[in-house]
Structure formats: C-alpha cells, structure tokens
Amino acid sequence: MRRTTLMILPALLLSACGGPSGPPSPSTPEPVAATSGTINGTRVLAQGTYQFSFTPKDGETVTGSAQIAKAEVRNLSQGKADVKVCGNVKTNGDLTATLTLDATGSMSWNDPDERRRQAGHAFAKRMRKQDMGAVLSFDSTTQPSAGLRASYLWQDFTGNQGQMTSAVNHATFVGGNTPLYDAIMDASDLLKATGKTNTRILILTDGEDNASVTTTAQAIEYANQNGTPVYIVGLDVTGKVDFTVAEDIASQTGGLFQQTNDPSELTGMFDKLFNSAEAEGCLELNFTETPPAGTVVTGELAITLKDNGKKDSTVVTPFTVTVR
Structure with a gap:
C-alpha cells in the first residue's frame, strides 16, 4: 500500500504545480483587415493615367469594411509609375x-x-x-x-x-x-x-x-x-x-x-x-515614364489595408494595362 501511495504523489504534485496535463490548445489566428483582393477592371482617364477598381476579401468573402491606407507599384514590366488612392472602399448596396x-x-x-x-x-x-x-x-x-x-x-x-x-x-x-x-x-x-x-x-x-x-x-x-x-x-x-x-x-x-x-x-x-x-475602392496609376503606345505593361499593386479591431494587412494583386 505504501508503494502505491508513493507513485501517485508525484503526479498529484505536478498537477498542483501547473505541470503538463495534455497537449496545448492551438492559438486562434489574429484577424486581419483582408487576406486577399481583386483588381476588377480598368478605366482610362488620359494618356498614361489609369484607374483600377479594387475589392478587398477575407478568404472568399468580400469585405467592405477594410480601408486602403496606402498602395505602391511593384515589379512593373516597363516604364515607371506611381499609384494613389482615388476613392476608399465602400459598399454599393443592392445590385x-x-x-x-x-x-x-x-x-x-x-x-x-x-x-x-x-x-x-x-x-x-x-x-x-x-x-x-x-x-x-x-x-x-x-x-x-x-x-x-x-x-x-x-x-x-x-x-x-x-x-x-x-x-x-x-x-x-x-x-x-x-x-x-x-x-x-x-x-x-x-x-x-x-x-x-x-x-x-x-x-x-x-x-x-x-x-x-x-x-x-x-x-x-x-x-x-x-x-x-x-x-x-x-x-x-x-x-x-x-x-x-x-x-x-x-x-x-x-x-x-x-x-x-x-x-x-x-x-x-x-x-x-x-x-x-x-464593394470597391479606387486606385489610380500614373506613368511617370510612359512606354510606347500599344505596349502591354504588367505589374503588381501592394495595398495596405486597415480595419477596426483587426491587424493591418498588405495584399498584392497583379494588373495589366495596354498603353494608349
């Protein structure tokens, strides 16, 4: 009887001291403003100036609450360009x-x-x-x-x-x-x-x-x-x-x-x-060095998004324009 009691005591002591009692619970990922986004099409404003419709998404769901903090152009195939926000994300109501x-x-x-x-x-x-x-x-x-x-x-x-x-x-x-x-x-x-x-x-x-x-x-x-x-x-x-x-x-x-x-x-x-x-926002691409007319230019927009109660996120979306 004494031997059995001695073997049980260490386990009770470990439990009382907060020792391991099973595998740890997985942590819940911190919610982010958006996990992806889509460029939905283009508008030509003038030679070398284009607007994009942008929609942020959380998985497969459109999120109209995420707002665009900033954007930048990456990996432009030809020329040089910058981008600015020409309208923040808003929901559009019944279609x-x-x-x-x-x-x-x-x-x-x-x-x-x-x-x-x-x-x-x-x-x-x-x-x-x-x-x-x-x-x-x-x-x-x-x-x-x-x-x-x-x-x-x-x-x-x-x-x-x-x-x-x-x-x-x-x-x-x-x-x-x-x-x-x-x-x-x-x-x-x-x-x-x-x-x-x-x-x-x-x-x-x-x-x-x-x-x-x-x-x-x-x-x-x-x-x-x-x-x-x-x-x-x-x-x-x-x-x-x-x-x-x-x-x-x-x-x-x-x-x-x-x-x-x-x-x-x-x-x-x-x-x-x-x-x-x-839901959509507006991003405006302006070429500072414009390739010749007819050139197909590809690139990416890196868009930083904010949303109340969520961590800021940056999504990268590809785009293509044909220079006019």
Missing part, C-alpha cells in the same frame, strides 16, 4: 444589372465551348435575394424584343437564380453581326425604368460594333444621362480585335473594362465584376 451577351457569329470560333454560358451561370449564382438581374442577347439577325433596338430580352429583372440561369442558356447562341452601341442603349433604358441606383450594364462582346444605328458618342451620352455605367468584357482569341472604343465607353460612363483571349477566364472576370458591385 440591379443587365447581363447582355454577344450572340454574334464570331462567337462560333471565339467561344466554341460556350464558356460564356458557364460565366453567366456563375454570375447568376452570386445574385443575392435583394439583387435583380435581367438577361439579354444582341446580334443583327435576331428580331429584337418589343421596344428594343437590337436586343432580345430573355429574362426581365428577377432575383431568382434559376430563372437567370435558364435565360443565360437561351442567350448563348450564334447569330449575326454586332450592334453593340444599340444594345447599350437598350440595357440603359431597361435599367433606368427600374428606378434603382446601383445599376450596371454588364456586356460580353467579342468584336467591334458593325451594325448599330447609334454612334459611340450617343451611346456614352445616353448611358450617362440615365446613370447606367457600362462594364465590358472583351473576348478575342484572334488577337486582332481593336477594343479601344469599348474601353472608352466603359471608362467614360464610369464602368470598367477587362479583356482576355482565353474563354476559360470569363468566369473569373464576371466574378470580379460582381466583386466590384458589392
């Missing part, structure tokens, strides 16, 4: 958008696997209960819907994701030429009629306008009068399409422009457009 899809003949070789359909589905799945979306297609051979110039309305404004997805399926076909400017005016009319404020014309196109009655200037003026900024994704697998005018339309209406030659990137681009609709 009311037209998803306007190019259904012209060139889609048969620019997007033979209908990746635009997948992108449209992904966009629809991000729609929240308070958001509303309409789906249209445009080409020169399909009879427009009543009251529209060049677009067919497959789904009027709805918050139903299933209805949006079904409409995207119908809107992704191959038709005639490209009445882009007329389609912009159609979408602008529909959005103005809703009376909403956070309205956006979201357009996917793979070509230059060759079928509109409307001019570029008229489309820009109309969108601005109606308060309907134009967000354009340009798809060009040939590398021959001149998207300068499309970029100007997006820039001069307060929207954003993105361009790709890879249809598999469309889903990610549509995702960034939704990010910008939820």
Whole structure:
C-alpha cells in the first residue's frame, strides 16, 4: 500500500504545480483587415493615367469594411509609375444589372465551348435575394424584343437564380453581326425604368460594333444621362480585335473594362465584376515614364489595408494595362 501511495504523489504534485496535463490548445489566428483582393477592371482617364477598381476579401468573402491606407507599384514590366488612392472602399448596396451577351457569329470560333454560358451561370449564382438581374442577347439577325433596338430580352429583372440561369442558356447562341452601341442603349433604358441606383450594364462582346444605328458618342451620352455605367468584357482569341472604343465607353460612363483571349477566364472576370458591385475602392496609376503606345505593361499593386479591431494587412494583386 505504501508503494502505491508513493507513485501517485508525484503526479498529484505536478498537477498542483501547473505541470503538463495534455497537449496545448492551438492559438486562434489574429484577424486581419483582408487576406486577399481583386483588381476588377480598368478605366482610362488620359494618356498614361489609369484607374483600377479594387475589392478587398477575407478568404472568399468580400469585405467592405477594410480601408486602403496606402498602395505602391511593384515589379512593373516597363516604364515607371506611381499609384494613389482615388476613392476608399465602400459598399454599393443592392445590385440591379443587365447581363447582355454577344450572340454574334464570331462567337462560333471565339467561344466554341460556350464558356460564356458557364460565366453567366456563375454570375447568376452570386445574385443575392435583394439583387435583380435581367438577361439579354444582341446580334443583327435576331428580331429584337418589343421596344428594343437590337436586343432580345430573355429574362426581365428577377432575383431568382434559376430563372437567370435558364435565360443565360437561351442567350448563348450564334447569330449575326454586332450592334453593340444599340444594345447599350437598350440595357440603359431597361435599367433606368427600374428606378434603382446601383445599376450596371454588364456586356460580353467579342468584336467591334458593325451594325448599330447609334454612334459611340450617343451611346456614352445616353448611358450617362440615365446613370447606367457600362462594364465590358472583351473576348478575342484572334488577337486582332481593336477594343479601344469599348474601353472608352466603359471608362467614360464610369464602368470598367477587362479583356482576355482565353474563354476559360470569363468566369473569373464576371466574378470580379460582381466583386466590384458589392464593394470597391479606387486606385489610380500614373506613368511617370510612359512606354510606347500599344505596349502591354504588367505589374503588381501592394495595398495596405486597415480595419477596426483587426491587424493591418498588405495584399498584392497583379494588373495589366495596354498603353494608349
């Protein structure tokens, strides 16, 4: 009995003195202002001056509370540039958008696997209960819907994701030429009629306008009068399409422009457009030594973010601009 008692005593003494009683609990990571961020598109202000929409994220979730403390340019491929904050992060409220899809003949070789359909589905799945979306297609051979110039309305404004997805399926076909400017005016009319404020014309196109009655200037003026900024994704697998005018339309209406030659990137681009609709800040890149016109310049923005009760964080996001 004495031996057993002697063996138990050391364990009791260790416990009383705070000795090891099991593996330590893992520490909870300190929350940070943001863990990542996305550059959602560009606006051209002048030669050598570009604006970026930036959205901070915590994991996969957009965070509108993080604020931009500072930003700097890193790893610029050509030229020299600096960056400044042209608008801090703010949430944009309920989204009311037209998803306007190019259904012209060139889609048969620019997007033979209908990746635009997948992108449209992904966009629809991000729609929240308070958001509303309409789906249209445009080409020169399909009879427009009543009251529209060049677009067919497959789904009027709805918050139903299933209805949006079904409409995207119908809107992704191959038709005639490209009445882009007329389609912009159609979408602008529909959005103005809703009376909403956070309205956006979201357009996917793979070509230059060759079928509109409307001019570029008229489309820009109309969108601005109606308060309907134009967000354009340009798809060009040939590398021959001149998207300068499309970029100007997006820039001069307060929207954003993105361009790709890879249809598999469309889903990610549509995702960034939704990010910008939820919350975004503005960063302005100014070249101090500008490369020649037509030069594709790549780089990174290192963005330091602050948020109440959280540790400051720095996220690094890549960007690409084509010098004008």
